[in-house]
Amino acid sequence: MEQFVQLIVAGGLVLLAGLWGTALAARWGPAWAASVVAALVGSTALAVGIRSKLAV
Secondary structure (H helix, E strand, O other): OOHHHHHHHHHHHHHHHHHHHHHHOOOOOHHHHHHHHHHHHHHHHHHHHHHHHHOO
């Protein structure tokens, strides 16, 4: 599978998990903070995957 597709799919899944985690975890707790980090990593991977295909 192409690298940009892997980044888009993985980024979307991690972003989704992070958003669900922030919705379900107690605010300002360790699980909430980890979910925020996961959402940021997921959105970054998603953006990198999209940008890598557009830059070509």
